[in-house]
Amino acid sequence: xxxxxxxxxxxxxxxxxxxxxxxxxxxxxxxxxxxxxxxxxxxxxxxxxxxxxxxxxxxxxxxxxxxxxxxxxxxxxxxxxxxxxxxxxxxxxxxxxxxxxxxxxxxxxxxxxxxxxxxxxxxxxxxxxxxxxxxxxxxxxxxxxxxxxxxxxxxxxxxxxxxxxxxxxxxxxxxxxxxxxxxxxxxxxxxxxxxxxxxxxx
Amino acid sequence: xxxxxxxxxxxxxxxxxxxxxxxxxxxxxxxxxxxxxxxxxxxxxxxxxxxxxxxxxxxxxxxxxxxxxxxxxxxxxxxxxxxxxxxxxxxxxxxxxxxxxxxxxxxxxxxxxxxxxxxxxxxxxxxxxx
Numbered sequence: 001x002x003x004x005x006x007x008x009x010x011x012x013x014x015x016x017x018x019x020x021x022x023x024x025x026x027x028x029x030x031x032x033x034x035x036x037x038x039x040x041x042x043x044x045x046x047x048x049x050x051x052x053x054x055x056x057x058x059x060x061x062x063x064x065x066x067x068x069x070x071x072x073x074x075x076x077x078x079x080x081x082x083x084x085x086x087x088x089x090x091x092x093x094x095x096x097x098x099x100x101x102x103x104x105x106x107x108x109x110x111x112x113x114x115x116x117x118x119x120x121x122x123x124x125x126x127x128x129x130x131x132x133x134x135x136x137x138x139x140x141x142x143x144x145x146x147x148x149x150x151x152x153x154x155x156x157x158x159x160x161x162x163x164x165x166x167x168x169x170x171x172x173x174x175x176x177x178x179x180x181x182x183x184x185x186x187x188x189x190x191x192x193x194x195x196x197x198x199x200x201x202x
Numbered sequence: 203x204x205x206x207x208x209x210x211x212x213x214x215x216x217x218x219x220x221x222x223x224x225x226x227x228x229x230x231x232x233x234x235x236x237x238x239x240x241x242x243x244x245x246x247x248x249x250x251x252x253x254x255x256x257x258x259x260x261x262x263x264x265x266x267x268x269x270x271x272x273x274x275x276x277x278x279x280x281x282x283x284x285x286x287x288x289x290x291x292x293x294x295x296x297x298x299x300x301x302x303x304x305x306x307x308x309x310x311x312x313x314x315x316x317x318x319x320x321x322x323x324x325x326x327x328x329x330x331x332x
Contacts, residue, residue: 022249022250022251023251025249026246026249026250029245029246029249030242030246033242033245033246034242037238037241037242038227038228038230038235038238039223039227041227041230041234041238042223042226042227042230051234055234055237055238055241058238058241059240059241059244059245062241062242062244062245063241063244063245063248065245066245066246066248066249067248067249070248070249139218139222140222140223140225140226143219143222143223162216162219162220162223163219163220163223190212190215190216193215193219194212194215201215201218202218
């Protein structure tokens with residue numbers, strides 16, 4: 001009888017502790033998402049060139065992180081989150097490529113995706129509303145287009161290192177590759193971007 | 203000397219890129235912010251206490267409900283000791299047994315017996331006295 005009472009008391013105490021820690025974890029995760037979500041959206045948007053798709057990818061990444069890695073330390077969340085997000089972006093491109101092949105087969109697709117002109121496809125500043133025009137940033141538009149034209153791994157390395165501020169080790173975790181590869185991709189990305197944007201880009 | 207200058211130029215370029223990017227994040231419109239917030243809440247619901255309870259239990263509840271229905275249907279078809287109204291199929295079985303045909307052949311005889319019994323009842327003393 002006494003053993004049952006002790007067991008029940010321990011069980012209640014454990015449940016209480018679990019509840020408190022879950023609440024704390026939820027608050028920590030909320031802060032983390034709130035801090036990172038804007039940058040994550042822009043990074044995904046540059047990757048897929050579509051805001052709605054980027055929003056879906058960011059939400060999926062947040063859900064997967066919460067579901068699988070909520071018990072990890074806060075320091076681990078950033079590279080894990082971006083790893084999930086980058087995987088989502090890569091999957092999106094694979095699906096888009098397959099979809100395009102199918103559409104080409106039916107005679108309705110873009111026949112050569114390799115010839116996609118990202119600069120020509122960039123939003124036209126002339127067609128914007130005054131509000132949008134106020135918010136617009138020609139330099140950022142150029143940077144968006146130049147980033148979109150980079151090979152995927154170079155783009156990932158540059159955005160994670162520069163925009164998210166991850167160090168080489170964190171970027172390697174997020175990209176799922178070695179630190180040497182990160183350095184190579186990053187260096188090539190910077191070189192290509194400077195060449196594309198020119199010396200007068202401000 | 204040249205390498206140092208190139209590094210400084212590269213750092214300045216990276217810094218400018220970061221500034222433009224941060225500005226574009228700061229300029230995200232209200233609707234986008236709202237959608238991000240909804241996505242965040244959906245993600246947090248994954249770890250909220252009881253947040254996924256009904257979803258986690260849904261498959262088990264479905265199996266249990268199916269099992270209950272199966273048991274009820276199976277026991278419902280079992281023969282019972284209680285007297286129950288006979289179905290139409292039972293009537294047809296009785297009607298077309300060999301004995302029934304014999305009864306139909308002697309139908310006139312059975313009618314006569316029935317009539318005879320009724321006549322005897324009326325002739326008994328005290329049956330109908332005026």
